[in-house]
Structures are given as C-alpha cells and as structure tokens.
Amino acid sequence: MTGNANTNLPKKVDVAIVGAGPVGMTIANFLGARGVSTLVLEQRKELIDYPRGVGMDDECLRSFQALGLADEIAANTTPDQKMRFVTAQGRTLASIEPKTRVFGWPRRNSFIQPMVDAILHAGLDRFDSVTTVMEAEVTAFDDQGDAVFVDVSRRGVTDRVEARWLVGCDGGRSIVRKSLGIGFEGVTDSTRWVVIDLHDDPIGRPGSYLHCVPERPFVSIALPHGKRRVEFMVFDKEKEEALCSQEGVRKLLSRVMPRPKDARVMRSRVYTHNARLARRFQKGRVFIAGDAAHLMPVWQGQGYNSGIRDATNLSWKLAMVARGEASEALLDSYDRERRDHAKAMIDLSVTAGKIFSPTSKTVSWLRDRLGLLMNAIPPVKRYFVEMRFKPMPRYHDGVIMKTTHDKVEGNATGKMFPQPGVFDTAGVRRRLDDILGLDIAILSWGNDPQLFLKPDECARWSKLGTRFFAVVPNTQHRSFQGNILPGTEILGDADGALHEWFADQGGDGSIVFLRPDRFVAGIANPQDIGRVSAALLNAFHAAR
Template sequence: MEKTDVLISGLGPVGAALAVYLGRLGISVMAIDRDTSVYPMPRAAHIDHETMRLLHLAGGAEAVSQASQPLSAYEFRSRDGSLLMGFKPGEVTTATGFPQSSMFHQPTLEHALRARLGEISGVSARLGHALKSYSASDDGVVAEIAGPDGAYGVETQYLVGCDGGQSAVRRIAGIELDDMGFDEPWLVIDARLKDGRERLTTIGLQHCDPRRPVTSVPMSPGRHRWEFMLRPGETPEEVVGDEFIDDLLGPFVDPASVEIDRRAVYRFHAVIAKEWRKGRVMLAGDAAHQMPPFLGQGLCSGTRDAANLAWKLAAVLQGRADEALLDTYQAEREPHVRAITEMAVFIGKVVCMQNEKEAAARDRDMLSKPEGERFVVMPDTIGLASGVQRGDVLAGTIFPEPWLETGEGRKRLDDVAGLAPILLFRDGGEAAASSFRAGGGFAMALSDPSLLDEGDRVKSTLADSEAVLVRPDRYVFGRGEARNLLAAWNAYLASGTSPA
C-alpha cells in the first residue's frame, strides 16, 4: 500500500496547479489522471489578471503570456450590429502587473504546469491511472487506483477531486449538485487562421441574434473560437457536418481561410456542488462548480480554488492550523463562485433569447440607456467576504504586487515570498515581524530600499496603518498594528473563524 499526504484525482490545470502549490509547501502529493497526455485542444480560453498572478506562483504564467493576447473589449451586439452593452479594460497596468483580460492557449498552460511538477521533489504525477473507488474515515482515505499494470492501493490523509464535471470523487462521495437553472446546447468550433494570420480581431463578441445567438472570440495568436447556439430540433450529428459549419461561419469569416481543429456540441449549464468538503474528501474546479462560459471564469474560478485550498491543507498537515480551517474553503470560495455563476447565467439568458418579440424588447430597453452606461470598464471579480478582518474596506481585495531589487535583478514579490503569508510594515512593527517570520511568514519593512513600490500602490494600500497582512492566496487579510494582525491571523488559523 503506497502512502501520500494528498491524493489528487485529475491532472488538468486545476489539479496540476494544486499539486504544484502543495509540493512547493513541502507536502507529498500523488496526482493521477486517466489520460496519458495533455488534451491537445484548448477548452478554457479566457484568463484574468488575478488568475495569472496565481498561475505565476505555480510556474505557468510565463508560458501563458507567450501564448495569449489581451482582449481590447467584450461586446454584446444586436442582430443589426447595434451595441447593446459591453466591457472595456480599465487600467493599463493592473495591481498584479498582468493584463486585465487575456485569451490564451490551455494546452500550453498544462504543459508548463506538468513540467513544473516534474521539478518538485515529493510530487508524483501518474498518467494513465484512474480512481476506481475509495473509502474515507476520520483518519484518512484508502483509494483503489487502476494503472496500466493493474490495480493498487493508496493511503492518503486527504483526497481532492479535480476530475471535472463528471467527477468520480463527487459521485462516490454522494455529493449532490445545486442546479441553477441554465442548460443550453452550443456548437463550439476552434479554428486556426491560415497564411500566418495572427488574429481576426482583439474584441470578444456576443452576437445576440434571436435567429441564432453566436459567440466569436480571439484565442491565442493564430486561433479563433466560434460558438453557435443550437436551434430547437437540430441534432449534434447534424451541426458538426462540413457544409453546415461552412454556412455558420460564412457571415463571420471565409471558411477557406481557417482550418478547423475542433467541432463539438457542449451543454452550457450552471451547477454548484452542495458540499465541497466531506471529511477527508474535497472537490475543486469543475468537480465543485460549472458555469456558462459567458464571463470566461471557469478556469479562473478553479485556479482560485486551488490557491485557497493548498495553503490550508499544508497548514493543517504541518500542524500549524486546526482542521477546522478546512471548513473555510467552501465558506470562502462558494459565494465568489455563486456570484460569478449567477452573473454568467444572467448574461447567458440575455444572449440566448430566441423569441423574436422578446429579443426586440430587450434591444429597445438596452438601447434606451446612454452608451456610457452600457459600455463600461471591465469589473474585477468580487473579493473575499470571510476569512479576513471585518470592518476593513480593503480586506478581501487583491493585494497589489510590487517588485523587489535583488542580487539577481528585479523580481516580483511573489517570487521571493513564495506561497507564504506576507507582512509589510512600517517602523514599529519589527517585533511582530520577527514572530511572523518564525512561523513561516515573509515579512518586509516598507522602508526597505529593495522594495520598489511603483505608483505607491503598497503605500496607498497601507494608508495610515502600521502594517498589512496578505494571505498566501494574495487577498488582503487586514490592516492595522502588526502585533494585532499577527494575533488575528493566528486565531484564524486556530479556529477557522473570521476575526473581528
């Protein structure tokens, strides 16, 4: 019987990121996947700046940056091309230093994460191995794995299902799904542009035509995606034919100018698992939640799951936190996911309107508003409502990332701090900082000359406070006196309850 601290079932981008985080934190990990290689076609297409920062901590951001392109706008247009609503990027440079919204190539990310996995001792990735069954107790999980050479057993402290929408981990645990009332069939077409062309546009488009709603978005350089909603009576077998697809693409591009990589019918739906943790078993990514793609937040949400869960598992396994901390995983992540999913469902219902009269009324209502109210700056997703200090307006928001001047040149703060919590403090906080470092945290004085606070983002975050404490997933935990922040942080680790 083999043993590992954490067994991860599913080695897509969420499972791989989780494995990297845990490995970097000193936790032994076995990650299994039934497939023997990365799926060669992109599935997720959009990534936001917050997720890019988290992927940088996992070793995937650089590869993604080289295989992505920022969106210049995301527009919703009527049948006649009128702008119903839309989003545009805000700041040229975000608080994380990454583009606010980018279209990327998922296989590139997965290859980069798996390469990073291979560099971390204590992490084992087993391809062509699938979870058959498991039994969980208060002391751990015993899993049966089917491998190329037969079945074998694994004892683990925790099992995490990152095994997608049809999750075997979720099914065996008997965890039910909360259906949020959206289920529509769409044909997805991924294509490569011929003759060396890099892009058709930098704008993501929702063509809200009741005759057939269409999504058209650039992907990584040289690639484009179209999604066509199926009409009543159409079958998946019918719509994937060459002639049918050429007719669909004709209004948007010369079909001869693209080479189709993938054609598949998917059901866009919205479900959230009712339990993300059941004792020693947890769910992350699509195993825990699935949302329509209209906000491009599926992979982003799964990556946030991994970043939230990894440091908590490590803290519990290493004796630095009570197991009650794991109960905060769903409590912190589900409101975020539910808010995004509800917005994606709302937008989906706007886009998917197929009744001519209802669509005409929708258009009149939306166009009656000034364009300045309909075409707005792309908002960031909501932050954390729990797991942070109450009463601080910046608690639960993403902490801006400064650069540091090191002996090896300029580096991001995250490159130096790693996956540790961070304490940045003014004069007077050194005693608390020493204690914080002794507990595994990264602490730095605001006066340190190596801290390059370009645009005074860090100083603006601290405002008049002595210190700011940042969680390992890079949300602001709170601001105030350093010693009080440290006491509140330790209380949170010990109890899993949000500090007052």
C-alpha cells in the same frame, strides 16, 4: 515525476489528487513547491488536447505567477481582450475592455487551454515530491478518519494508496463528489451550442464579439497563435452529426466569412451549458474543486478562473497543515471562503447568457434599445468597460480578522491585495509577489512591523514561515534611517501605488497581514498590532 500504467505507485502520500486538469495540476504545483508529497492520478493516457476554456483573468495569472509559470503561460495569451455585445445591425450594446493592472496582470486575456495545461504538467517535473500517473483510474476510496485509502486501477490491477487528504478535480461528472453523496444543485440549460475552432484565423478581428442576433446568436473569439473560435446556438431539432459535418460547419461559417470552404477547421463539437453548485466542497478528509464543485455557462469566461481560485485557496492551506505549521481546523475554511463566490460567478454567467441569447425578436428589440440607452450614459458605460460588475472575491468568513460582533474588521480585510512594482533590497524592480514568495507576509508602511510585535509574537509568526517587510517611498529606499530589525526587508514603492493603498485605509491601520494567496487577512495600527496578531494566529490555527 510523470509515469504511466507501469509506474510504481507510492504507498503513502500527503495529498492524492484525482484528475490532471488545470485545477489538479495547479494544486500539485503549489504543493510541490512546498515540498508536500503529492500523487496526481489521471485516468486518460494523455492530457486533453482540445480547447475548452479560452478566457483567463488577472487573478488566475497571479496564481500561476506564484508557481513560477506565469511568464511562460503569458506567452500563450492575448492580453487586454475586449468583449463586445453587438446587435444584429452591428451596433455595440456594451463593451468590456478593462485596462487595469491592479493585480499585476491584464484583467482579461484569451488563451489556448492545451498549451497552458502542457506548461502546468511540465512544471510538475520540477518537484521530487510530486508523482503524476496517467492511465490510473480511482475506483473507490475510504475515509477512515485519520487517512483516506484510495483504490487505483491500472490495466485491471488495483493498488491501494494511503493519503492524508484526497482532492477530487475530476470534472463535472466527478466520481469523488458522487461517492461522497454531495448534491450538485442547479440546472442544465436546454440550449445547446456548437463550437468550431479554426486554424489560420480567417476573420482576423481582435477581441471577443457576442453577436446578439435573434435568428441565431453567435460568438466570435480571436485566440493566440492565429486561432479563432466561433460558437453558434443550436436549435431543438438540429442534430450534432449534421451540424458538425463538413457541410454543416461550412453553412454555419458562411454567417461570419465569405469563403467558409477555405477555412481550416481544427474541430467542432456541441455542448450544453450547466449552472450547478455542489452543496459542500469538503467532507471529512476529502475535497472537491473546479468543475467537480461548480459548473457555469461560458459567457463571462469564469469557469476556468473559478477553478484556479479553488486550487489557490485550498493548496496553501493543505501545505501549511501538511508541514505542521497549522492544525487541520484551517482546512475547514476552504468551503466557507470559496462556495459563496463560486455561486456569485455562476449567477453572473447565467445573467450574461440571458442578455445575450434571446431568440424572440421582440425581447431582442427591447434589449437593444435599453442597452444602447445605457451605453450612452457615461457612468453606466464605465461600469461595463472597466468590468466593475464582476464579483471580486471578498471573504466574510474564514482566515480573516473579525470583530467581537463577528463582522469583518477593516475595509480591505478579505480582499485581494494589489500587486504593484517594487524595488527589492538590491534595487531591482520586481513584481511584489515575486519578492513575497509563497509565505504569509506582514507589510508595514514606513516602519518595521517587528518593532511593534513582542518577541514571542515574532517567533510564532516566524514559525509559520512569515516574512516581514517595511515599505518606504522609493526616494528613501537606499537611505532609510528608521530602525530595521534583523529579518525585515525594505521594499521601495516604485510608483507610489502602495503609498496610495495605505493612505486609503484611513484609520484601519498601516500594517497589513497577507495570506499566501495574497488576500488581506487583517490590518492594524502599530500600537494595536498585538490584538490583531493574536486573533489572526488563531484564525490561521497556527501550531504552537
């Protein structure tokens, strides 16, 4: 339900979320799908209607797939968006154009954020357990140890809501983070940029181009539905009022098109890059996520995606604890798993900005020579083209299998599991996650994993909502003669991708434990599954 300042607030909920941006709404959609009572509080009257993020990756779309919204969202994206760094002479320094679908979606996509936000917002109406209230400002909160009491002001009247947990998704100036006294470490770049969004794309060239021009570096990005974004560096003495005036916008656009006066400008604004990371993402029963927890320059388009990673990581844990499937100790893993990767993405974005935007002609010349040289070396070129430089999330702590020496056990453990096409029990080809759902999953290659678990172990996993799958070659999908116990589903490996993945694991095992966010919690050989199962039940803090 979506309400306004006149809507009655629930007195008590499991989770209160501050901020109806993409991160807050993603968490709310996930919790709603799990039946967790959730209240979303947004101080604005309406969702923000101007474009902000314009880059979405495959991990992000996979998260939206889990919410049942990915196909609708994908209709508002441009897939396989190339990114090219171009010299002032028009030569390509580096081209990023990955074609992989390893996680089930294109790795790079452009999108228009208000359209996606609207889909996330409408998605909340599917759930009776979720209430969204606009024009509701959180003025204070009090974590009393067993609950958080949240003061909500609406048109001068303050109500108090009791929540088991509070999540601050309220942006870079987060009131929640500041109220917790959590430091926001990092730097604010002195360089400013003016962003201009255009209707009826007057340039038309697909892809994203970072023009490394020392006189004034600029960016040109093709967006879905005939939109275009261009961004120009702002110099010290330039004023926003002049740059964003009709004359100022036309002068800037004259660098990228012959008739700037004919361009249909949606909006223009100046912004400053930040590289900041909260010292911690949790304090007691209160969490922060998205821009409230980290800010990063836009050059790799990872600010939005990192926020959705936060939402995905935190929401399944909140759901398991709220539903009584796990103890509250599970929630402590959120900070340990997410903070290091957010820092890695900040560092990557800062480095990309330094490569792109020097205004010294000497430094630019040296960069261009080195870049062109590296681009001529095939392995180096592939490194950029296939986007191998992007730090993929790999958890070294948290809800994963570890050795007695506190090391990650298994090469795939802590990494995201691939999402190939599979055939379900009815013989219909589907994406893997559409079959696995939102629960923990145990997949075994060529066998039923339940055959190797003791009955009490199966019962404990089933209590967590775990689903069991036997993955077989597609040739055996309809005729498999092995033993299959009740409760295990057979999946056909449509294109051989899962056969290849399990073969690559070598001696690590053939039975994989997947978390709800589709990261590998652990892998085991059939006759060693009891040891791994026991350790992972502890890692999930499974209720007894």
